[in-house]
Amino acid sequence: MLCFETICVENRQWKNLHYHEVRLNKTRRELWGCSDNWDLAKLLDIPSQIDNSTHKCRLAYDKNIDNIRWEPYSIRTIHKIQRVYHDEIDYRYKYDDREALNTLFAQRADADEILIIKKGLVTDSNFCNVAFFDGTYWLTPATPLLPGTQRALLLDQGMIRPAEIRESDIVTFQKIRLFNAMVDWAHAATLDVSLIA
Structure with a gap:
């Protein structure tokens, strides 16, 4: 069973990384009994091909990082x-x-x-x-x-x-x-x- 975090990157800057880190470390403690706390700023690098537009970094993990995926992001329109x-x-x-x-x-x-x-x-x-x-x-x-x-x-x-x-x-x-x-x-x-x- 994997969990994931979806982290926003704008202008090649992480947004709200602290809040993702808190949730991720809480999840790792409660689901897998992990006692270490990940420092996402040290674990994650923004790839050189990521430009200044908004991108989604999707980090899948359990006790360890399983995979990291990047994609451009555009806001969905909601009418109903x-x-x-x-x-x-x-x-x-x-x-x-x-x-x-x-x-x-x-x-x-x-x-x-x-x-x-x-x-x-x-x-x-x-x-x-x-x-x-x-x-x-x-x-x-x-x-x-x-x-x-x-x-x-x-x-x-x-x-x-x-x-x-x-x-x-x-x-x-x-x-x-x-x-x-x-x-x-x-x-x-x-x-x-x-x-x-």
């Missing part, structure tokens, strides 16, 4: 979100095996993205954490499937606040925003909640 339901899904760790998530994503009909509801609670989309705007604050589900690195940064900065958000609460909000390691707060897709089917 489909609610999907799974009461047992478990994605506490960023598993390389995304079969359960892919199955849910296949249920999106004509939507571009999904919003996963677990036991009545809002969690995440397929690739992003989410936040809802109530007119004053941006609230993020206290029950994400995966606590993302961008989410951790935004919580530390006070940009978002954790809250229990039930499916029935969605209509009380104005907007939803989707963000992840590759899509920071300023560039995150923001939709009216009426576009959640």
Whole structure:
């Protein structure tokens, strides 16, 4: 069983590397009993062919690094979100095996993205954490499937606040925003909640 980190590189600079390092080392401790802490700045090099545009570094690992893949990144356009339901899904760790998530994503009909509801609670989309705007604050589900690195940064900065958000609460909000390691707060897709089917 592998896990992975998706790390953003812009202008040949790592973004939020500390947050990836914290999550990766926590995962290695909890899944494989590793006692050493990896220093990603020392372990990873940005290849010479990577230019100043945005790139995704995908690091797959278990006790050791399994593989590292690089690819250019462009932000997906999201116009509509489909609610999907799974009461047992478990994605506490960023598993390389995304079969359960892919199955849910296949249920999106004509939507571009999904919003996963677990036991009545809002969690995440397929690739992003989410936040809802109530007119004053941006609230993020206290029950994400995966606590993302961008989410951790935004919580530390006070940009978002954790809250229990039930499916029935969605209509009380104005907007939803989707963000992840590759899509920071300023560039995150923001939709009216009426576009959640």
